[in-house]
Amino acid sequence: MLDFVQQLVSGVALGCVYGLIALGFVLVYKATEVVNFAQGDLMMLGGFFAFTFIGMMGLNYWVGFAGAVAAMALFGMLAERVVVRPILGYPQFSIIMATIGLGYFLRSVSGMIWGTDDFKIDTPFSQGVLRIGSLVLAHDKLSVIAATGILCALLWLFFNKTTLGTAMRASSENMLAAYYMGIPVKRVVSIVWAISAAVATCAGVLLAPITFIHSNVGLVLGLKAFPAAVLGGFGSIPGAVVGGVLIGVIESMAGFYLAEGWKDVAPYIVLLAVLLLKPEGLFGLHVRKKV
């Protein structure tokens, strides 16, 4: 029982990270129908920025965190402007390829700049553990869970209570209608990219103590975040987080209770099963085609 709870908590913590990356996918997909295969690499880059600010320049953890988030938000805008905007509205295949190319580029270039070693950020939570009875919970895992909760609340407030958030929901609902209503859709889209890059950075920095930062971490985790996003229904923000948590829990349970090797494939098997039974995901909308 104790093992079970222990596994559950670390699964949830890992799942929250997947959820955060998936959140980035979903934000961008909702607003622009673009599936950003480079999301994991944005996360990796955010981690490297944070490492540069905190580990190399010796800034305070929180200052460095904020700096990395701000820098990555700008970078997200830049990536949208250069790579995505010219091909918005073209077939999905082109856009997927463009973002795969972007991911390739980011991975290799960050490997060139920072090298291929593993890096580590010292966080205020790295050492501490919380003991409840004989249950031992590491602070860094709890911090991931808490931060995901906070970020979700912030995003919910942003989307539902601010004008900008309403504009974003409008342009994701129907871009052409949003144009007609005078919403500056292009600007909205670049802000969406900024937000998704910022969310990815948060994931990257929070993850740094658990799995170290290296140039391939984005690919690995990004590909785990896909099942999360699909599981929750690709267009649903709460779905992304729930899907992420589910994937994390499945993974850590499979790693603990099943034979070696299941850990890595279990999320994909679950994903295939969900796609077969309910292709629109757990929280997705089923839209009928009208001819």
Next chain:
Amino acid sequence: MRFLFKTDYEDDIRLFPHSGYYVSYGLLLAVLLIAPYVLSSYLMSQLVFVCIYATVGVALLILTGFTGQASLGHAAFLAIGAYTAAYLQKYGVPFPVYFLAAGLLTGLIGALVGFPALRLQGIYLVIATISFAFIVEEILARWESVTNGNEGMRIKAVSLFGVAVSRDSPTFYFLCLAVLVLTIVGTLNLLRSPTGRAFVAIRDSETAARSMGVNVALYKVKSFAISAAITGFAGVLFAHKLSFISPEMFTLQLSIEFIIVILIGGTFSLHGAVLGAIFIVMIDPFLTYLKDDMPGIIAGIAATFGAGTQAAANVQSKVAAFASLNGLKGAIYGIIIVLFVLFEPLGLYGRWLKIKLFFQLFPLYKRATFKRQKIYVKSERNR
């Protein structure tokens, strides 16, 4: 330029549009046949890889280019073909038999993947094929009694009629070339048959195809099966060329490379698959060139333009340092993909068509001929 007057349906579905094609393709084939006696062994080896990649490219074109079903799982099909060959060879099965068996098995698995894929579209299909590829990769690594796990499997040279054909010999190259040519001719034939026309109809509009009486489900599964089977054949050759296979060779990276092949070549024509394969295989020799010769050349140019010896040597060392950076290949891949998607969506073959048209129509060529239409953001979500 030659004007083609198509007066009946037979003209429209000919294998090659006009007789000139027989001459040019014949010449190309002749050049390819004497190539092993002219080129260096390294280039020959690259040419074999071009044949294998082009075969996979054609297979992927059938699925992605002509049926409109994106797949990022073709490395898995390649792996299934390669492992079937390695496994059967261990038990003394002759080459022609395991070659066909590998293709059949891969085609069967392709059809099995095709069934679940019927309900999926666009991004969901991409993710499902990625998942399939991961699962296959993991099975290859874990099913040790058959695949030897992570230690990989050795595969002996092809034996044709009792004679061992080494992987570097011209005969092996001819074998790969024959497979490629047969694949291409077969695909051309397929595309002019009712099946191929149904594929294209599904790509252009599933709804329209269905209302014309095309059995969409059946043809999608067929497309998956054919594409997988061809990839399986290529997998056998791939295994023989490498003579050693292990699960970490068939990763997502390889699937992406195959997609790059058809993306860079052009997703609407079989020429594209070959051009893309040449491109992707030649990146490695190009990088070697960049590393070895390029710095000297640039330093020479700098010296000619009046830079001192010291400055020229400086430039040389800087260029050399840049060219030997670790992730350069990945970065070049990334930039090339993005640039092609942004500026040349029709790929290399599209560029060739434009050049040809320019000379045919000179001085009346209009850039707008190939201009992409402005599309308003169409939602694939509501399809």
